[in-house]
Structures are given as structure tokens and as C-alpha cells.
Amino acid sequence: MTRANASTRRDFLFAGLGATFSGWPPWHRPKEIELAETRFRIVYNGRSARRYLWIHGDEQTAREVLEKHIVSHKGVAFFIESQTRDVPVGNGKIDPNRMFSRYGAAANLRSLNPTWSRAEVDEALDELDGGREKLLHTILPPDDGLLVALHNNTGYSVLSEKPIAERMSLKEPGNPHAFFLCTKAADYEVLAKSPYNVVLEQYVRAPDDGSLSRRAAARGVRYVNLEVRLGEADRQRQMLDWLEAHLG
Numbered sequence: 001m002t003r004a005n006a007s008t009r010r011d012f013l014f015a016g017l018g019a020t021f022s023g024w025p026p027w028h029r030p031k032e033i034e035l036a037e038t039r040f041r042i043v044y045n046g047r048s049a050r051r052y053l054w055i056h057g058d059e060q061t062a063r064e065v066l067e068k069h070i071v072s073h074k075g076v077a078f079f080i081e082s083q084t085r086d087v088p089v090g091n092g093k094i095d096p097n098r099m100f101s102r103y104g105a106a107a108n109l110r111s112l113n114p115t116w117s118r119a120e121v122d123e124a125l126d127e128l129d130g131g132r133e134k135l136l137h138t139i140l141p142p143d144d145g146l147l148v149a150l151h152n153n154t155g156y157s158v159l160s161e162k163p164i165a166e167r168m169s170l171k172e173p174g175n176p177h178a179f180f181l182c183t184k185a186a187d188y189e190v191l192a193k194s195p196y197n198v199v200l201e202q203y204v205r206a207p208d209d210g211s212l213s214r215r216a217a218a219r220g221v222r223y224v225n226l227e228v229r230l231g232e233a234d235r236q237r238q239m240l241d242w243l244e245a246h247l248g
Ligand SMILES: [Zn+2]
Pocket: 055, 056, 059, 150, 151, 152
């Protein structure tokens, strides 16, 4: 199903007014969206094509930064309702940032649930297939809007992206854990002028891992991942402020 034909009657009614999802009257706006057993809380601030996502429940620094940010910046923020990185599916689990394609989800399910039979994997995949397009339709920004996903890490770094990145700017080689990952060359050009590390991944040739960045890149959606070390809230806020001040 494409984004266009996934539209609801409500989308259609408000499309005529030039409104987007965030432009719905407050009483029509959904407060949450779910995929399989995973639920996301939705927070709105005014009307804007900006979208924000916090998707890993154990990355509490990113959650705190986004909770404050959405109060003073227009857009729609999605918060996963989980305290842990992985979320339940069937009688097993999945990394929520691996459920955005069937192919990527299959690999992640097999890895996280090694005792599962093929039938159990297929059943979970079918459940994910049933809600994936609706979730993507809701989270991905309209038109030329931008989706910003906030993450924290404890070891992962920009250097891990080096083999698959098309372009890379290392302004802070001594702090590889803090970086932007984007899917559009125009955004890369801007972010590369920042004092921070940045990578561009627009045409990734590596196998689809089911992450939202890959899905966004494949659909031509403007997406930026903002990674900092867990606990470094000031740093994440600083980088997010830089992005807001420079990316239209
Ligand atoms: Zn994460």
C-alpha cells in the first residue's frame, strides 16, 4: 500500500484546506499509534512539517531532550511506550528500529529469538505487515518536511557508518559517538558546515536492515538521525538547536 492510498477519508477532507496531519483540528488528532504490540504516544505543537521520533526506550537522555524540545518547537513528536530497547512481539521481541521493512524485521527476529520456528517468525512478520504502512504514513513528514530521530549510544559511533556512507565530515574525530546521519545531500551540505560529525546515506547498497533511516532514504524523505552518548543531554540539545537554526 502506498502512502497515497493509505490516506483516510479524514486526510481527504482536510487535504482540500491545504492541511496536513498536524493541521487536523485538535479533536481529530490521534493521541497514539501502534504497530503490533508497540505503541507510540503523539505530542503536537502547532502546525509544522517537522516530525520528531524517540524510538528506543532505554535511551532516556534522548527522551528528556525531546520532551522539552517539543514544548518550544512546532511539530509532531512520537514517543515509544517502552522502557527497554527491544519491544514484545508474539512471545518474543524485536528492535523497534528494525520493523520498518519485512526483510529487516525477519533478520532481527531470527537474531533476537533464536529458538523461534519459521512459522513463529512468519506470524510475527505478518502482524508487522498489517500495521507498518499506517505507522509510516503517520510518522513520515508531509511534502518537504523533515523527520528528526533522537538516539543515544554507549559504543556505537560514526565510524561504524563509514563503510556504507556516501559522504562523511568528521569535525570532531575525538568524539565519534556524536553525529548526524542524514538522507538528503542538501541537508548534508548544511550539516557539514556545523562543528559536528555528519554522514550522508542516501543510496545505501548494504542489505536493508529495517531501520527508519533506510525506509526514509528509499522513499526520498528528509531524515536526520541525531546520535550522542547516553547521558550527554546538553550535547544533544546543542546539536538539535544547531539543526533547528540551520535546516529549513
Ligand atoms: Zn537508538
